[in-house]
Amino acid sequence: MNIAFIGGGNMATALIGGLLDQQLALPADVQVVEIDGARCVELQRRFGVQTATAPGAALAAADVVVLAVKPQQMGDVCAALRPHLAQPLVLSVAAGIRAVDLARWLGLERIVRAMPNTPALVGKGVSGLAALPAVTAADRALAERILQAVGRVVWLAQEQQLDAVTALSGSGPAYVFYFIEALLEAGRELGLTAEQTLTLAIETFVGAAALAAASPEPVATLRAQVTSKGGTTAAALARLEKDEVKQSIVAAIHAACVRAQELGDEFGRSK
Ligand SMILES: NC(=O)c1ccc[n+]([C@@H]2O[C@H](COP(=O)([O-])OP(=O)(O)OC[C@H]3O[C@@H](n4cnc5c(N)ncnc54)[C@H](OP(=O)(O)O)[C@@H]3O)[C@@H](O)[C@H]2O)c1
Known part of the structure; x- marks a missing residue:
């Protein structure tokens, strides 16, 4: 071949x-x-x-x-x-x-x-x-x-x-990098070195993704398993919910999908 x-x-x-x-x-x-x-x-x-x-x-x-x-x-x-x-x-x-x-x-x-x-x-x-x-x-x-x-x-x-694939997984690595950038900023503000924070942030992503891939549980259950009532994760998630971060991510992916459709129209007309 x-x-x-x-x-x-x-x-x-x-x-x-x-x-x-x-x-x-x-x-x-x-x-x-x-x-x-x-x-x-x-x-x-x-x-x-x-x-x-x-x-x-x-x-x-x-x-x-x-x-x-x-x-x-x-x-x-x-x-x-x-x-x-x-x-x-x-x-x-x-x-x-x-x-x-x-x-x-x-x-x-x-x-x-x-x-x-x-x-x-x-x-x-x-x-x-x-x-x-x-x-x-x-x-x-x-x-x-x-x-x-x-x-x-x-x-x-x-x-x-x-x-939709373009919006989700094609552009997706950028969303992950964006989240890692936020973790890096937080790590710096909380007094960790850049090197320490990078290792902690990347390994958390790699580990959580591997756990989600290996586990029969839905990701929402995995999230609940690290969220004890009144604990640190609960404090963080309450803030994310208050700021409607999930809705914002969903809206961002819709925007990427609309842009993918527009680009298809634009390029298709080019000849
Ligand atoms: N990178 C990704 O992660 C990714 C993900 C999904 C889809 N894609 C798609 O994959 C395609 C390639 O992306 P890429 O990141 O590999 O881009 P890239 O690194 O810019 O590769 C394109 C190559 O084609 C060459 N080229 C330009 N005109 C040509 C011609 N007439 N004949 C032969 N070669 C020509 C370019 O040379 P010059 O640099 O000299 O112009 C360049 O080396 C894109 O359509 C992109 O949408 C990429």
Whole structure:
């Protein structure tokens, strides 16, 4: 199986690293089209893959084409790719670009859209996936294997739901970092060193997430288990409730979802 990556940036690098590490592909079966020549040299050196700075005849051999350029570049990139492609499965990781627009730009119907997130860079990503009707069961399995190289996957019945995935897990790492920033600020104010607070904050996130993943209990129960009546956690949660922090987070995710829809409309009109 020959896999072509279009764009050799962060997300492509994470996927290539995952595929090669897990021996799901050999370096000789991976080609990367990356506009930046210095990056091409770096990708060749690091992974031993074939690279090119522009689409060419080699792309006709690709069974899968992974689109990993910025959303705003996608219309032009697809127009340049189109003459060089045979009939590959297309897997796009670009935020906001709808499969119907990719189909129109490429003249192809077997398109899977994925929304990964940045923990993919350390093999701990989670991706939402949606497919156009022409995508076969074998195509789905292939797309899933590629994304599973950098984490877990969740299939969606409707592509529209990718806007919610974008809002929740795509942007989600930023919400977690925001919360960690707040813990860091509190730690500093309470007299801990930056190093101490960073370890305490990050390990609390890692540990609580691992506990939530491993426990059969709902997260609300896990929360109740650390909240004794009249205790420290209860004091903190009362303040969060008073300030309607949960409602504010929910509203923030709605705002991200609306923005994902707007970006899809904007990018789709670009060609
Ligand atoms: N990073 C994430 O966590 C994440 C999460 C979810 C989805 N995504 C999606 O993944 C896609 C890639 O994101 P990224 O973070 O990997 O971006 P990135 O690091 O900027 O990678 C894109 C790469 O494509 C190159 N490029 C630009 N125009 C090109 C062209 N015409 N032909 C070939 N290569 C071209 C860019 O080169 P230059 O830098 O020289 O322009 C850059 O090296 C985006 O659509 C994004 O929405 C990313």
